Amino acid sequence: MKEKATSFDIAHRAGVSQSTVSRALRNSPLVSKETRDKIKSIARELNYKVDKNASNLRQQQSKTLALLLFEDPTSDDSMINPFFLSMLGSITRATANAGYDLLVSFQQFSDDWHADFEDTHKADGIILLGYGDFLEYQEKLQALEEQQTHFVRWGAINESHPGIVIGSNNYQGGKNITQHLLALGHREFVFVGGADNNSPEFLERFNGFNDALIDAGIVQKHQRAKHWDAISTEHSGYNVGKALVESGAKVDAILCASDLIAIGVLTAL
Structure with missing residues (x-):
C-alpha cells in the first residue's frame, strides 16, 4: 500500500x-x-x-518565552550589551513567577528567524532586546506583525509599528541630565552618539539635550548643539574621546548616547 x-x-x-x-x-x-x-x-x-x-x-502552549538578544560589538566575546545583561535577572524572575521558562538566544537574520520560535512551538512569545540600525530592522518587525507573532520589544516607540513596546522616556532623560549639568555651572556641551532615525532612542536623548540648551539660551532656537557621531561601541566612543582631546575643543560636559560609548570616551580621557 x-x-x-x-x-x-x-x-x-x-x-x-x-x-x-x-x-x-x-x-x-x-x-x-x-x-x-x-x-x-x-x-x-x-x-x-x-x-x-x-x-x-x-498548537499547545510550550509555557516558554524566548528572549532574543541583538549581537552588539563588545570588548569581550559575549556580543551582549551590558545594559541588557542587567535586565536578564528581572526578566527571568518575572517569567518564573508567571510559571514560564525562559529561553535565551540571539536574533538570527535568516529568512524565517522571526517565525521559527512560534512555528516550531519552542516558545509562546518573543522578547526582543536590541535592534542595531532601526531603519533596516523595520522589515523584520513588519514580518513579525504580518505573521501575527506574539512579541514585545525593548526600544523606542514608533508609530509605524504599533506593537507592544517597553522602554524609557529618552527625551526627558536627555533633558533632565542636561538641566542638572547646567545647574552645576557647565556651559560647553557636546553629545556623542547617533542622532538620526537609524537610532531613534539616541535621537530622542539628543533632542532632550538640545532643547534643554535652547531653553538655557546656549543654543539658538532651530539650531543643533555640538554633536559627534558614534556607533554604540566602546571603540567608537574611544575614537571620539581621543579626537576631542586632540582637537583641543572647549568642552566641560559630554553626554553619551549609550553606556558603551561612555566607557570608550572615559578611557580616552
Whole structure:
C-alpha cells in the first residue's frame, strides 16, 4: 500500500523547506502568493490532508518565552550589551513567577528567524532586546506583525509599528541630565552618539539635550548643539574621546548616547 503523502513530500516537490509548506497551508503572509498557490496545487495532487490531531498537538502552549538578544560589538566575546545583561535577572524572575521558562538566544537574520520560535512551538512569545540600525530592522518587525507573532520589544516607540513596546522616556532623560549639568555651572556641551532615525532612542536623548540648551539660551532656537557621531561601541566612543582631546575643543560636559560609548570616551580621557 502506498504511504500517505507528508508535508516533507510536498516540500521536496516544491523545492522549499517543510516549515514553508506548513506556513503556506495556513495562508501565512510570510509566503508569497505564488509559492502558496504552488504548494497547495502539489498538496492536491498528492491528496495531502492535514493531520488535525497533530496540528492540535502542535498548537499547545510550550509555557516558554524566548528572549532574543541583538549581537552588539563588545570588548569581550559575549556580543551582549551590558545594559541588557542587567535586565536578564528581572526578566527571568518575572517569567518564573508567571510559571514560564525562559529561553535565551540571539536574533538570527535568516529568512524565517522571526517565525521559527512560534512555528516550531519552542516558545509562546518573543522578547526582543536590541535592534542595531532601526531603519533596516523595520522589515523584520513588519514580518513579525504580518505573521501575527506574539512579541514585545525593548526600544523606542514608533508609530509605524504599533506593537507592544517597553522602554524609557529618552527625551526627558536627555533633558533632565542636561538641566542638572547646567545647574552645576557647565556651559560647553557636546553629545556623542547617533542622532538620526537609524537610532531613534539616541535621537530622542539628543533632542532632550538640545532643547534643554535652547531653553538655557546656549543654543539658538532651530539650531543643533555640538554633536559627534558614534556607533554604540566602546571603540567608537574611544575614537571620539581621543579626537576631542586632540582637537583641543572647549568642552566641560559630554553626554553619551549609550553606556558603551561612555566607557570608550572615559578611557580616552
